[in-house]
Amino acid sequence: MTTDISKSGDSAPKDEPPRSAPEAIKAIPVRHYGRYVAAVLAIGVLGALVMAFANGDINWDAIPDNFFDDRIMKGVRETLILTVLSMLIGVGGGIVLSVMRLSKNPVTSSIAWFYIWFFRGTPVLVQLFIWFNLGFVFEYINLGPVYKDEWSDFMTPFLTALLGLGLNEAAYMAEICRAGLLSVDEGQTEASQALGMSHNKTLRRIVIPQAMRVIVPPTGNEVINMLKTTSLVAAVQYYELLRYAQDIGTSSGATVEALLLAATWYLIMTSILSVGQFYLERYYARGSSRALPDTPWQKIKANMLSLGNRSGTGVR
């Protein structure tokens, strides 16, 4: 932006050499005193918070000391596995549910509606507890000749966590996928049908690739959300990052430090995921706009080049 303004400002007079160039405007800018006050206030509050934590009885060394602790590493791994697997269930289930919801068959579409209504309408923690406690109503799981076992052996904490998170996620993903499919212009379907493409091919080759542009950004958010939501499964006895961190906190007496350590790890993981999401969105934006958004690296390069021009642009 800034470079454009300066360029057009410089070049405009040059474009019309015959006429005498009008004098560039040198006006005194409006002073925004409110902004100075707000900035000082914000810095003040921030400083007070930092002071409070710095003076608090926190053993800061405990965080780097335990940063790569075996249990923390194991917790990180479990959290990631749980995130990936429950998102897979969520995305797979979501696609099926959204197609069911959009189908012309009233039975399948009502079932999908009911599923989404139930799983979106109840807290995921409650759902986790329900899965966890189903053993009180089912003594055995009996799938005929295929599988038979005692419920408590079948419904391990891992499966409880996976089903609780995955099935809940499916309801959200269904709505995201449905919105994506509906966002594709009807003319696209007509054009591909007019070429003789079947319903499936139209969906797979034409509609879904375009729907992805609408589906990917919220799905990225869902992944990041899921990574954080996995911390809830500590409540159903599944050991992941938070639970291991709490263990360390209890055994070493550094409760808050261990929680801050867990928070740091969550931040690292969500930050990495955000970067991945950026590139994924960029990939699916191809063809939809004339210029793809700059990658951070391209932005840095552009900023470095424009640094020299910036002083003259009068940007506040």
Add this chain to the structure above:
Amino acid sequence: MTAMVKAEGVHKSFGHVEVLKGIDLEVKSGEVFCLIGPSGSGKSTFLRCINHLEKINAGRLYVDGELVGYRQKGDKLYELKDSEVALKRRDIGMVFQRFNLFPHMTALENVMEAPVQVKGQSKAAARERAGQLLERVGLADKAKNYPSQLSGGQQQRVAIARALAMDPKLMLFDEPTSALDPELVGDVLDVMRDLAESGMTMVVVTHEMGFAREVGDSLVFMDGGVVVESGNPRDVLTNPQHDRTKSFLSKVL
């Protein structure tokens, strides 16, 4: 000459609104057949019925001697399966007012898509053919551009190439120049004129009276869901018989 499209008392309603109120017409093989008329006259709807994008409610519609959308056994009609409808659509190219190019594919990929996915052509063969078609519509240098990087006229010419890639025996044009800047209309009409000279059967819904007069072999003026007047374009456009045709032409010419 045989009839490529034959309509007998075609009716079409959307809900309670009757859009087509009994259309009878015949498009001969190899001719350029122009449909003109005010908006809402049903000309686009009729065009969409020809490749079964719209289902007709009454009457009979034939393409190349075969019933559109149905199979007749005795005196009973059976709806065709989606796959059977798709099979018939392969032979009918369609060009839309809003182009409807696939935005996530380059111009070349747009033209290649149907031959590869529908006819099972090899990618290499389809690519070569697509390149030739783009050259034919004057866009060989735009093969790698996405639709959003092309002007409206260029997009419409890609859309024509895309339809031609399926080697159709009939081409349908739904107001192909209505969404274009006046400057760009000529390029698209040139491509269509070229196509007409090659002997393609074309049904063209259009507001370009000049094109209809020069290139058209037959012309139908529709209003209110019926055919008001038909005949040779030069006769109808210069010497209309019905008052409705006269008043329409006096406004557009």
